[in-house]
Amino acid sequence: MLFAGDALASPGKMWSPFTTDWDHWTDAGLRPAAESLRKLAKLKPDVILPAHGDVIAPAGKSGEAVRALKQTADALDEVGFLKSYERFTRERRKDPPKYAFLAREQAGTNGSKPWSRLSKNLWVTGNTYVLESKDGPCLVVDPWDPHSAKQIPKLRKDEGLGKIEVVLCSHAHFDHYDGAYTLLEREKPQVWTLDQVALPIAEPFRLWAPFLDARPLTVHRQLRDGETARWREYSFRFHFLPGQTLYTMGVETTIDGKKCLFTADNFFHHDLYSGTGGWMGLNRSGPRLYEASARKVLQIAPEWVLAEHGSAMEFSADDFRRRVEWAQFSARAADAVCPSGQYRQDWDPHHVHMEPVLHRAKAGDTVQGELVVENVLPRKRNLKVTLQGRGLTANQTWDVEVVPGATVRKIVALTQGAKLPAKRNVFVLRVEENGRVEPGDAFVAVDVAE
Numbered sequence: 184m185l186f187a188g189d190a191l192a193s194p195g196k197m198w199s200p201f202t203t204d205w206d207h208w209t210d211a212g213l214r215p216a217a218e219s220l221r222k223l224a225k226l227k228p229d230v231i232l233p234a235h236g237d238v239i240a241p242a243g244k245s246g247e248a249v250r251a252l253k254q255t256a257d258a259l260d261e262v263g264f265l266k267s268y269e270r271f272t273r274e275r276r277k278d279p280p281k282y283a284f285l286a287r288e289q290a291g292t293n294g295s296k297p298w299s300r301l302s303k304n305l306w307v308t309g310n311t312y313v314l315e316s317k318d319g320p321c322l323v324v325d326p327w328d329p330h331s332a333k334q335i336p337k338l339r340k341d342e343g344l345g346k347i348e349v350v351l352c353s354h355a356h357f358d359h360y361d362g363a364y365t366l367l368e369r370e371k372p373q374v375w376t377l378d379q380v381a382l383p384i385a386e387p388f389r390l391w392a393p394f395l396d397a398r399p400l401t402v403h404r405q406l407r408d409g410e411t412a413r414w415r416e417y418s419f420r421f422h423f424l425p426g427q428t429l430y431t432m433g434v435e436t437t438i439d440g441k442k443c444l445f446t447a448d449n450f451f452h453h454d455l456y457s458g459t460g461g462w463m464g465l466n467r468s469g470p471r472l473y474e475a476s477a478r479k480v481l482q483i484a485p486e487w488v489l490a491e492h493g494s495a496m497e498f499s500a501d502d503f504r505r506r507v508e509w510a511q512f513s514a515r516a517a518d519a520v521c522p523s524g525q526y527r528q529d530w531d532p533h534h535v536h537m538e539p540v541l542h543r544a545k546a547g548d549t550v551q552g553e554l555v556v557e558n559v560l561p562r563k564r565n566l567k568v569t570l571q572g573r574g575l576t577a578n579q580t581w582d583v584e585v586v587p588g589a590t591v592r593k594i595v596a597l598t599q600g601a602k603l604p605a606k607r608n609v610f611v612l613r614v615e616e617n618g619r620v621e622p623g624d625a626f627v628a629v630d631v632a633e
Contacts, residue, residue, distance in 0.1 A: 185228035185248065190220055192236035194251035195258045196522045199622035201464030201532045202258070207427065208461025217263065220256035221560035224249050234619070236459050236522075258520045268458030272505050273619060275547035279453055282499040289493030290455050292328035299339050301487075301495060302530030304441035308334055310359055310491045312445070314438065316415035319345030323372070324434075324445060325353050335366070349414050352376040352402075353447035355383040356394040359491065361376040363400060373403040375412065377432035378489045381405045384430075386592035388541035391533065391624065392430070393465050406432075410447040422483075424449060427460030429467035433476070435483055444485035444498075449476055450506065451494040459506075462513075464530045465624075470517060471527070471543045476505050491564025527559040530597075530623035534559070535568060535596075535614045546603040552627060554593040558585035569613045570627065576610070597627065 203212035219544035228248045231239040239388040259469030260301035264270055272279040284290055286299035286307060294309030300306055311331055312324040321344050323335065338344065352360040368373055376384070381402040384526045387395045407424035417436055426449030434445040446579040448460030462468040468521055480488070481503045489495050528534060538553045558564050563586050570579045576599050585591050612625035 184230045184232060184318055185223060185226065186230050187223065188234045189250065191255040192233050192522050194239065195520065197252045197255070198233070198235040199529070201530050204463035204465055206461070207264070207463040207466055208340060208457050208459065210266045213259050213263035214267065216255040217259040220252045220259070221612050223258070223388060224252035224466070227559065244396050250469060262513070262516045262520060265516050266457065266461060266507070267296060268506060269453045270457070271457065271509045271512065278506060280499045280501040280505070282453055282497040282502060285487060285495040285497070287493070288492065290452070292493045294327050294334060298334065301593060302441065305438050306338060307493070307495055309493055311362070312489060313344070315337055315344055316417070316419070318415065320415065321345060322349040322351065322414055323347055323366065324351045325359040326350060326366055328362040328365055329360050331362030332365045346370060348373045350374045351434060352380060352384060352400070353432060353445060353491065353593050355380055355395040356428065356448070359447070360384060360400060362395050364398060367401065374401060375404040375406065376402055376405055377423060378405040378428045379423055379555050380432050382430065384522050385428050387538070388408065389539040390469070391536060391540045404467060416546055420428050422479060423474040424479060425468060426450070426476045427462065427466065427468055429472065429500070433479070440570045441487050442479060442485045443487045444483055445489045446492050448475070450480070450488060451492065452496045453502070455494050456491070467531065469526060469530065470510040470513035474507050474514070477506040478512060481507070489584050511577050516568065525558060525559060534621055535566065535621070535625045537612065537625065537627040540626070541630065542597070542632045543632070546599055547601045548632055549596050549598045550629070552597050554581060554583070554595050556583045556585050557590045557592065558587060561587050564616060564622070567615045570597070571611045571613055572600070573610065575608060600630070601630060603629070605631050605633050
């Protein structure tokens with residue numbers, strides 16, 4: 184008999200596949216999960232008892248337990264293989280499209296290399312682009328410190344550029360906007376971004392999201408999907424363009440006669456990294472978002488794709504059609520390992536969460552939060568959500584009914600215990616449906632001052 188924990192839930196299925204997201208652009212967690220299953224299979228168990236799931240291989244079905252372990256390992260290998268667009272286009276589809284980097288010397292760099300001039304008025308180093316207007320002032324895309332603090336003044340001095348008037352932040356990962364804090368102190372530019380991107384960077388403790396800077400960033404202008412804004416002689420059209428993370432934008436404009444699209448970390452040349460910025464549940468990302476964004480790029484049909492990390496490249500329609508196909512294969516593979524049959528449910532640790540995720544209070548205070556419950560399944564769900572006080576504050580339970588495809592937001596009062604210690608206190612939200620515990624990573628934290 185094999186007590187298997189969460190190694191599998193049933194043949195081919197994992198109860199909480201998001202726990203394999205050790206890295207958002209590789210199979211760093213999926214590969215060892217599959218290797219562990221094969222190691223267990225070598226033990227040749229007769230019966231498997233998963234922590235979440237029914238007993239596998241009841242009496243009289245010889246070999247079923249081993250087959251279940253191998254089947255699950257194979258399913259994880261397939262998802263792991265498809266985490267990489269590069270592998271998909273090179274090894275599975277074969278004969279990948281040929282298209283050029285615009286500045287090959289910048290590929291995979293961090294902004295410390297000298298600037299590369301892409302056109303008369305556009306420069307790039309690492310993640311950061313600088314665009315000059317005909318009158319001299321500049322716009323900066325994705326400043327990344329510490330390098331931006333030195334590189335941008337050097338470029339302005341060398342090229343005789345004017346003041347920085349606008350900073351664009353492509354997505355909510357710190358290495359694409361933490362240089363803005365220095366620029367705001369020195370230059371007082373305006374920060375523009377999509378409203379979806381502004382949500383976590385302006386309020387970094389509202390959501391449980393990775394790779395954020397803890398300092399709130401002032402956003403002066405929040406644009407909506409499809410909205411157009413002008414700066415100097417340039418017109419920018421803003422697009423919701425999720426992929427590596429849900430909180431991502433694309434920006435369409437024409438620069439020196441070239442139709443350009445800034446695409447953040449979604450799409451890299453297939454020679455760089457794994458060809459994309461990857462996807463993971465913690466980032467609220469997934470293959471279907473990549474499919475939608477790749478289709479949007481095909482519709483826009485830019486001449487230049489101004490991707491990040493030095494991956495500015497020529498646009499290839501064939502390449503992006505493959506990316507749509509890759510996303511479809513990846514979604515089916517991810518769905519296949521999920522007990523619900525939908526990765527958007529089981530690969531998402533946030534389908535129940537509290538906003539803000541971090542509160543500041545005194546012992547005995549009552550703070551207000553918003554319990555958010557999302558239902559991506561095609562059936563109504565009745566969930567029981569319990570805040571586990573651990574003896575530090577009172578347990579609280581909320582019953583939430585959510586119809587298919589809906590999101591319920593419920594204002595809740597969180598009363599802190601009178602003896603809550605002066606430190607960061609973290610309380611788990613236990614989620615159940617029909618008496619069964621739901622996978623997820625729901626919690627709320629309270630900082631209590633001395």
